[in-house]
Amino acid sequence: MTTFGQIHSKTKSLLCILLLFPLALLSIWPKNKFSQVDNFDRDKSFDWDKVPLDYAEPGGFKAAIALLRIPAKNKKNYRGPILFNPGGPGGSGVELINSRGKDFQQLIGDEFDIVGFDPRGVSATTPAVSAFSDNIERAYWTAGTPSVSNSTPETFELAFARNKIQSELIMSQMGNVLEHIGTAAVARDMLAITEAFGQEKLNYWGFSYGSILGSTFSFMFPDKVGRVVIDGVVEYTAYYSGTSGEALSDTDKILTYIYNECVTAGEDCPLYAETPSKVEERLHTILQSLKSKPMAVFDGTNYGIIDYGVTKRAFFQGLHSPFASVGPIFKAFAALEEGNATLMMQMVNHHRFFEPATCTSEPTVAPKEVAEGRQAIKCGDNYCDGDGNCRNTTIESLKNDLEEMSRLSIFADVFLDLTSMTCVGWTVPTREKYGGQFNTTTSFPLLIIGNTYDPVTPLYGARAAAKAFSNSVLMVVDTPGHCSTAGTSPSAMKYIRDYFREGKLPPKGTICPITNKLFGKEGMDLTLKNRNGEDEGWLELVNKFASGAQEYQAANMYQAH
Numbered sequence: 001m002t003t004f005g006q007i008h009s010k011t012k013s014l015l016c017i018l019l020l021f022p023l024a025l026l027s028i029w030p031k032n033k034f035s036q037v038d039n040f041d042r043d044k045s046f047d048w049d050k051v052p053l054d055y056a057e058p059g060g061f062k063a064a065i066a067l068l069r070i071p072a073k074n075k076k077n078y079r080g081p082i083l084f085n086p087g088g089p090g091g092s093g094v095e096l097i098n099s100r101g102k103d104f105q106q107l108i109g110d111e112f113d114i115v116g117f118d119p120r121g122v123s124a125t126t127p128a129v130s131a132f133s134d135n136i137e138r139a140y141w142t143a144g145t146p147s148v149s150n151s152t153p154e155t156f157e158l159a160f161a162r163n164k165i166q167s168e169l170i171m172s173q174m175g176n177v178l179e180h181i182g183t184a185a186v187a188r189d190m191l192a193i194t195e196a197f198g199q200e201k202l203n204y205w206g207f208s209y210g211s212i213l214g215s216t217f218s219f220m221f222p223d224k225v226g227r228v229v230i231d232g233v234v235e236y237t238a239y240y241s242g243t244s245g246e247a248l249s250d251t252d253k254i255l256t257y258i259y260n261e262c263v264t265a266g267e268d269c270p271l272y273a274e275t276p277s278k279v280e281e282r283l284h285t286i287l288q289s290l291k292s293k294p295m296a297v298f299d300g301t302n303y304g305i306i307d308y309g310v311t312k313r314a315f316f317q318g319l320h321s322p323f324a325s326v327g328p329i330f331k332a333f334a335a336l337e338e339g340n341a342t343l344m345m346q347m348v349n350h351h352r353f354f355e356p357a358t359c360t361s362e363p364t365v366a367p368k369e370v371a372e373g374r375q376a377i378k379c380g381d382n383y384c385d386g387d388g389n390c391r392n393t394t395i396e397s398l399k400n401d402l403e404e405m406s407r408l409s410i411f412a413d414v415f416l417d418l419t420s421m422t423c424v425g426w427t428v429p430t431r432e433k434y435g436g437q438f439n440t441t442t443s444f445p446l447l448i449i450g451n452t453y454d455p456v457t458p459l460y461g462a463r464a465a466a467k468a469f470s471n472s473v474l475m476v477v478d479t480p481g482h483c484s485t486a487g488t489s490p491s492a493m494k495y496i497r498d499y500f501r502e503g504k505l506p507p508k509g510t511i512c513p514i515t516n517k518l519f520g521k522e523g524m525d526l527t528l529k530n531r532n533g534e535d536e537g538w539l540e541l542v543n544k545f546a547s548g549a550q551e552y553q554a555a556n557m558y559q560a561h
Contacts, residue, residue: 072112117193157395218469452480
C-alpha cells in the first residue's frame with residue numbers, strides 16, 4: 001500500500017519537473033479528464049482534473065486541478081461529490097480532506113464523495129504560485145519578516161519594502177500565468193469538477209475565503225447550485241473592492257467573552273483575576289513587557305525569540321479556534337509572567353507552515369500554507385480593476401488603513417499585515433472577474449452560517465449574503481471563533497447534515513448553542529443534551545468531529561481576506 005508520505009513525495013517530484021516548464025507541459029498533461037496518480041491509502045484517491053487555463057480559449061493551455069477524494073461507501077444511494085475549500089485564499093483542500101475528510105463523511109453521510117481540491121495557484125495544483133527557486137530560499141527570505149509591521153516606525157517601512165519585493169518576485173517568476181489565477185476561474189473549475197463526476201449541480205462547503213468562492217459560484221451559476229454551505233462569511237463587496245471594511249468589528253468582543261469566562265472559571269483560568277478588566281490588564285502588562293524585554297528560548301527542541309509581535313500574532317491566531325487555543329495560550333502567558341517563554345514558543349511552533357523538502361532542486365514547490373498563492377489570488381481579485389488599473393499603495397495610505405482598523409480592534413496591526421500590506425506593488429489583474437449583480441435567486445437555497453463572535457468574518461457578512469441570495473437561510477452559531485466548527489454545536493451540525501442529505505433548511509432565525517468551556521474540565525452540558533433531545537451516539541460523533549476540527553484549525557490558520 002502506498003503511504004501518504006510516498007504519494008506526496010511522488011506528487012512533489014512531478015511538480016518539480018512540471019513547474020520548471022509550466023506552460024509547455026500543461027497542454028499535454030494530464031491526458032484524461034480524471035488522471036488518477038495513486039492512492040494515499042485504500043480509502044483515498046488522488047487525481048488531477050484537466051481544465052482550460054483560460055476559459056475564453058478552451059482549446060489552449062490546460063491547468064491541472066489537484067483533487068483528493070474520499071469515495072462514497074454507500075454506492076446504492078450515491079448522492080455525488082461534496083467539494084470543500086478551507087479558506088485563505090491559499091488554503092489546500094487536498095490537505096484538508098487528507099486530514100479531516102473521513103470525519104466530514106462520517107458527519108454528513110457515506111452516500112457522498114468527499115472531495116478536496118487545491119485551487120489554481122495553490123500547492124499541488126498546476127500552475128502553483130511561487131516566488132522562490134526552492135524552500136531554502138523561501139525560508140531565508142521569510143526569516144527576515146517582522147512579526148508585526150508596526151512594532152517600530154522602522155519595521156513598518158521594512159515590511160512595506162519586503163512586500164513590494166515579494167510582489168515583484170512573484171510577478172517575475174510566474175509571468176502571465178497570474179492572469180488566470182483568480183476566484184472567477186476557480187468557480188468555473190468547480191463546475192468542471194462537478195460535471196466530471198457526472199453531476200449537474202454543485203454540492204459544496206466553503207469556509208472563510210471559501211465563502212467568497214461559494215458566493216461567486218452561486219452568483220455566476222445560480223442554476224447550478226445543489227447544496228451550497230458558506231461558513232464564516234467574508235463580506236463579498238469588501239473583498240472585491242479590496243477594503244477590509246468592518247472585518248474586525250467583532251474581534252475584541254471575543255476578548256470580552258474570554259475575560260468574562262476567565263473570571264467565571266476561577267483558578268481554572270491561568271490568568272485569573274477578580275474582574276474581567278483585571279484579567280485584561282494582567283494579560284496586557286505581560287504582552288507590553290515583551291516590547292522592551294523579549295525572551296530567548298532554548299530547551300533542546302524549541303529555540304528562538306519570543307517578542308511582542310510573535311506573541312500578539314499567536315494570540316490573534318488563537319482567537320480563530322478559542323476552545324482549542326485560548327487555554328494553552330493563557331498558560332503560556334502565565335509562564336511568560338514567571339519569565340519562562342518555552343510554552344509560548346511551543347504554541348508558535350504548533351502552527352505548520354512548510355513541508356519537508358523531498359526533491360533535490362525543489363523548483364517552486366509550495367508549502368501547504370503559502371503566502372504567495374494567497375497573495376496572487378487576493379491581489380489579482382481586488383487590487384486592480386477590470387481595465388488593468390492597479391492601486392498605488394503608499395506607506396501613508398497603509399498608515400491610514402491601520403488607524404481606521406485600530407478603531408475596531410487592538411489586533412489591527414496583525415490584520416493589516418495579512419491584508420492591505422500584502423498587495424503592495426502588485427500590477428497584474430486577474431483576467432476574469434465577477435462583475436455582475438450581488439443579488440440572485442439560486443436553483444436551491446444556500447445555507448449561510450455565521451458565528452456570534454468571529455475574529456475576521458463578523459456576522460454582518462453572513463447577514464449581507466442572506467440578503468443577496470433571496471431564497472437562502474441564515475443560521476447563527478452562538479460561539480466565539482472563526483466558522484461554525486470553532487464551537488461544538490450538535491444542533492448546528494445536525495442542520496448541516498440534514499441540509500446535505502435531505503435538503504432541509506433550519507427555521508429562519510435559528511441560533512444554535514454550543515457545549516464548550518474555555519477553561520476547566522471539558523464536557524457536554526447534560527441539560528443542553530436533554531433540552532435538544534439528541535441521542536448519545538450523535539453527540540459523541542459531533543464532539544469527536546468538532547474537537548478534531550478545532551485542533552486542525554488551531555494548527556492551520558488560513559486567513560480570510
